[in-house]
Amino acid sequence: MPELPEVETIVRGLREVLCGKTISKVIIREPMIIGYPEEPEKFRERLLEKKITAMGRRGKYIILDLDSNLQLIIHLRMTGKLLLKMREEEIESHTHIILRFKEGVDLRFNNVRKFGRMYLIERESPEKAGGFAGLGPEPLSSEFSPEVFQNILKGSSRAIKALLLDQKKIAGLGNIYADEALFRAGIHPARPADELSREEITGLYNSIDQVLKAGIKYSGTSFSDYVNALGETGSFQEKLMVYGRDGEKCPRCSCQISKDRIASRSTHYCPDCQEKD
DSSP: OOOHHHHHHHHHHHHHHHTTOBEEEEEESOGGGEEESSOHHHHHHHHTTOBEEEEEEETTEEEEEETTTEEEEEEOOTTEEEEEEETTSOOOTTEEEEEEETTSEEEEEEETTOOOEEEEEETTOGGGSTTGGGOOOOTTSTTOOHHHHHHHHTTOOSBHHHHHHOTTTSSSOOHHHHHHHHHHHTOOTTSBGGGOOHHHHHHHHHHHHHHHHHHHHTTOOOSSSOOOTTSOOOOGGGTOSSTTOTTSBOTTTOOBOEEEEETTEEEEEOTTTTOOO
16 A cells, blocks of 8 residues: 555655646446446536645645546555556556546556545545544644653554554554654554654654655655556665664675564564564
């Protein structure tokens, strides 16, 4: 699933091309992708002739601001891709929604597993877009300070990995960047959040900031599905220290990297650098 750096990379690529453009046609090939409104025809009619005025991101959600007080909220989930294509290019079999613009360019939502969703909402009704309204603070914003992070962890006996993945606590972190941040901070992913020292919390806060910024710098992590809006892969997978490297030597101590199931997710860590007790 694309995480914060991948979604940010996609948004930056789309913003350059689509801002100021008007939607001239909406093609719905798979109605289940539309999360709101439930009627596909209503979704189509409300999008027609709308201009994209701005683009942004909130957590893992992509936001297209439209005129007439509307927002198109897109959640890629697993295998989702938003691709810019010229109109004459062949439409792939797993392309489910197409937004066509007067300038001859398409925005195509490709989603093999069909878990992704599009929500067309009024700006004042974020609760209509899945979990969009309940997102926690943005980890790269001023609202996410060390003090805020400490308060998030305070009183929670959940495994720190589980808490980092909770989008209601922190928006945008996912499996890859949680594993990488925990490794850089030297914290075992199964440690209870409320047992971390102030020093460890500060170290983890800084690691989250560093790994997310690095992910954006290298245009995201590509293993199988993720590509940017132009179909290009990221390169942060070349910089990963533990994620996907189970059985390999730790880059710090040469101990073998482990892979366990923590917080219902595959979790990678060094049992020596990230001691549990």
